[in-house]
Amino acid sequence: MVRKMDKYDINTEERILKAAKSVFHRKGMYGARMQEIADEAGINKAMLHYYFRNKENLFKAVFRDAVEKIFINVSKFLESEGTIDESIKNFVENYIDIMIENIYLPPFILNEINQNPEKLSEFFKPLLESLPVQLIKKILKETSENKIKPIDPRDFIINIISLCIFPAIAKPIVKELFNMDDEKFIEFLKNRKKSIPEFIINSIKLT
Amino acid sequence: MVRKMDKYDINTEERILKAAKSVFHRKGMYGARMQEIADEAGINKAMLHYYFRNKENLFKAVFRDAVEKIFINVSKFLESEGTIDESIKNFVENYIDIMIENIYLPPFILNEINQNPEKLSEFFKPLLESLPVQLIKKILKETSENKIKPIDPRDFIINIISLCIFPAIAKPIVKELFNMDDEKFIEFLKNRKKSIPEFIINSIKLT
DNA sequence: CATTTTTCTAACCATATAATTAAACTATTT
DNA sequence: AAATAGTTTAATTATATGGTTAGAAAAATG
Numbered sequence: 014m015v016r017k018m019d020k021y022d023i024n025t026e027e028r029i030l031k032a033a034k035s036v037f038h039r040k041g042m043y044g045a046r047m048q049e050i051a052d053e054a055g056i057n058k059a060m061l062h063y064y065f066r067n068k069e070n071l072f073k074a075v076f077r078d079a080v081e082k083i084f085i086n087v088s089k090f091l092e093s094e095g096t097i098d099e100s101i102k103n104f105v106e107n108y109i110d111i112m113i114e115n116i117y118l119p120p121f122i123l124n125e126i127n128q129n130p131e132k133l134s135e136f137f138k139p140l141l142e143s144l145p146v147q148l149i150k151k152i153l154k155e156t157s158e159n160k161i162k163p164i165d166p167r168d169f170i171i172n173i174i175s176l177c178i179f180p181a182i183a184k185p186i187v188k189e190l191f192n193m194d195d196e197k198f199i200e201f202l203k204n205r206k207k208s209i210p211e212f213i214i215n216s217i218k219l220t
Numbered sequence: 221m222v223r224k225m226d227k228y229d230i231n232t233e234e235r236i237l238k239a240a241k242s243v244f245h246r247k248g249m250y251g252a253r254m255q256e257i258a259d260e261a262g263i264n265k266a267m268l269h270y271y272f273r274n275k276e277n278l279f280k281a282v283f284r285d286a287v288e289k290i291f292i293n294v295s296k297f298l299e300s301e302g303t304i305d306e307s308i309k310n311f312v313e314n315y316i317d318i319m320i321e322n323i324y325l326p327p328f329i330l331n332e333i334n335q336n337p338e339k340l341s342e343f344f345k346p347l348l349e350s351l352p353v354q355l356i357k358k359i360l361k362e363t364s365e366n367k368i369k370p371i372d373p374r375d376f377i378i379n380i381i382s383l384c385i386f387p388a389i390a391k392p393i394v395k396e397l398f399n400m401d402d403e404k405f406i407e408f409l410k411n412r413k414k415s416i417p418e419f420i421i422n423s424i425k426l427t
Numbered sequence: 428c429a430t431t432t433t434t435c436t437a438a439c440c441a442t443a444t445a446a447t448t449a450a451a452c453t454a455t456t457t
Numbered sequence: 458a459a460a461t462a463g464t465t466t467a468a469t470t471a472t473a474t475g476g477t478t479a480g481a482a483a484a485a486t487g
Binding site: 253254255265266268269273274275 | 443444445446447448
């Protein structure tokens with residue numbers, strides 16, 4: 014009888030997942046310890062194996078969730094209609110908000126992919142395969158119609174993403190560099206919701 | 221008698237360090253194994269402890285070297301004279317070259333700092349402390365004299381660095397996204413030596 | 428309320444890993 | 458050439474860590 018019961022389970026499994034996220038996001042696959050996850054979830058170590066069988070499985074659950082949070086909105090950007098200016102504004106505002114709420118995810122994901130590039134195929138390929146084609150066409154159209162300065166669409170895409178994501182990856186350095194506490198840092202990111210689109214639009218608009 | 225001898229040491233210590241770099245850069249502090257480093261150096265595991273006492277020490281030697289490689293040129297940028305356009309071009313060209321030659325370093329350094337932010341004080345503080353002040357003044361001067369569009373100097377600094385470093389951190393994703401092999405990827409980076417300064421200068425120049 | 432199923436715990440196991448040690452080997456010094 | 462100092466190896470140790478097991482406790486079922 015696979016059924017949910019009152020006192021246990023839902024909470025336990027969710028608590029494990031929450032603790033696993035906290036630990037994996039901070040320490041990564043290799044640095045994370047099953048014991049630490051169990052402690053943070055307030056349960057016995059054996060429960061981790063009862064619910065997720067092994068470390069690899071638990072990690073995959075955490076990683077899959079992270080990839081979805083960060084990449085779903087990239088597709089939204091690429092599907093979006095309207096002028097290129099509007100697209101940029103929408104994407105950046107949306108994406109910085111995601112950064113603010115999930116500041117741990119970019120370093121976590123990128124680190125795991127760099128240390129284990131074959132994870133790309135497992136988790137990203139379906140997401141990445143069709144993505145850039147439409148956007149590249151859109152940019153090429155705009156440049157050929159002389160609406161924006163000529164630019165390699167690949168540069169354009171990487172530039173936008175760099176500007177949004179990099180501060181999340183370099184958070185401790187940025188804070189140190191400009192003497193920010195966490196609050197100031199968030200403030201800095203929020204300001205970038207306006208300044209990045211300005212920066213980009215200025216750079217591609219015809220004079 | 222602390223003296224160097226013919227048959228041993230210099231080579232051994234350097235071979236250890238070289239192997240340690242290779243392994244730490246790819247796997248990070250937690251993922252790296254002393255055995256793997258020993259194997260890659262073609263020596264016995266005990267030699268690692270003979271020369272570097274423990275894993276922590278070996279790691280620090282590798283990390284210190286990485287930080288220097290990546291950060292020395294940031295200071296050069298900040299000291300550089302000349303117009304802001306020239307500074308930008310010099311910095312970006314220089315920095316992309318460093319990226320091409322040390323593509324593993326940015327993900328390595330940033331990951332270690334994110335997983336262990338207290339390393340910042342140990343390795344970076346002396347480098348970071350005085351750095352941004354001069355550059356910020358320079359940018360503020362340019363804006364106040366109406367030579368460039370008004371921009372938060374902190375945004376300006378982070379934007380340049382983002383555009384240079386991010387592709388190195390996202391290398392596997394970029395390659396997958398645009399169907400690049402390693403050669404094409406390097407080509408892509410080399411092109412950015414021209415396109416990034418154009419992008420930045422366009423975005424800040426007065427119309 | 429007896430039985431079955433699910434959830435949970437404490438103790439244990441096997442292995443991997445960093446670190447140590449004792450002794451052999453090589454070079455340098457006198 | 459003998460003595461000393463420095464380098465390397467193989468074997469061993471201590472511990473950390475992922476994973477297992479047997480069985481108790483709790484909940485669901487009929």
